[in-house]
Amino acid sequence: MPIVFGIKLIAEGGNFVWATSVIALGLVLAVVFVRRQMDLPDPLLDLRLFRRPAVTAALGINILDFFVGFGILVLVAQYLQLVLGLTPLEAGLWSIPAGVGFVVGSLLTSTVLRLMRPAYVLGLGLAFAAGGLALMAYAAEMHSLILIVLGNALFSVGSAPGIAIVADLVVSAAPKERSGAASALSETASEFGGALGIALLGSLATLLYRSALGLAMPTGVPVNTMETALRGIGAASSLTPGLGNGGALLSAARGAYTSAADVTFLTAAGIMLVAAIVAVTMFRGSKTQE
Incomplete structure (x- = not known):
């Protein structure tokens, strides 16, 4: 903390x-x-399990999967509401396809596992998720609601297989007498990855936003107002109604957040690709447990 x-x-x-x-x-x-x-x-927490490369790799993939999944939640919500101008209800409704995509991806996992090894299912899913994030980065620049929603849904479909497969890989890689400890580490890694994702990806977006807005700040903005606007897109949006040049500040803030979201989505896509490569490299010999 x-x-x-x-x-x-x-x-x-x-x-x-x-x-x-x-x-x-x-x-x-x-x-x-x-x-x-x-x-x-x-x-x-039985940290001695990290001495096993397979356990470390599986837990690392789990952390990265949840890191990105949780990290983009706030980013998408803020973009939909504070850049595209949707109400909280509208933003919530447009987030439903992502939830449906996660359900679809989870249901398809068991079927696809009958056709190929877990490593390839996991790797393809993570690569598919990276493609969804890349589409979201493009959609952010285009201010396209439909493409943002589609990219988010594709990301959910691709990331869903990781939850079941990684848990199985972690337990399989650990000694049988320590399977309970391995399962506990897997659950902890999920929560740890999600918390780090919200903190670090959110911090990356904030840093990029502050940098972009600092360069595009309209002239004549009072120092106190400027400092508040630099705290985040939400703070900038709350200030603009009372400003004479509020329209210019809001436009600059939205442009800065769009740029920040674009880079953050691409960064998240790169992280998912790394996880996909690790999955295929480390576990291509593993078989699905019956």
């Missing part, structure tokens, strides 16, 4: 010394936690 807090503080333009100090505290606590878990005969 201190590490995440420090990263978010830096992204929002907070005090750098304070932020780095908090991050350092988090790193110290992490080291203490890991050393304690390694010394305990019955640890809370």
Whole structure:
């Protein structure tokens, strides 16, 4: 939590010394936690399982899958509402196809697993998800609602197989007597990846937004208003109604957030491609458990 807090503080333009100090505290606590878990005969998290490359690779894929999945949730919601101008209800309704896509991807997983090995199903799914993210990046620049929704749905279809397959790979790679510990690590990795995704991808988008808006800031904006607008697209949108040049500021803020979303989506697509390569490379010899 201190590490995440420090990263978010830096992204929002907070005090750098304070932020780095908090991050350092988090790193110290992490080291203490890991050393304690390694010394305990019955640890809370059996980190010794990371000595097995297959377990480490499977958990890494799991973290990256949830990292991207959770990380783009806020990004998409903000883009739909604060750039395209949808109401919260409209944005929620347009998010339904992504949920349907996840269900479809989950249902198709067992069928496809009968035709090919888990590694290839997982790799193809992650690559498919990366394609959906690339489409979202293009759609953000085009301000296309339909393409954003389509890309989000494709991403959901592609990322869905990872949940079932990775859990199976983690447990299969661990010794039978430690399968429970392996399953616990898999569940923890999912939550950990999701939390990091919201924090780090959100921070990346914020940094890119601040940089782009700083270059495109309209002239004549008061310093206090400028500082508030740089905090995020939501803060900029809440300020504009009361400003004489509010239209220009809102336009600049939307353009800056569009640019930030574009790069963040492409970054997420790259992460999914890396996960796909690791999946195929590490587990191409693995078979589906009956």
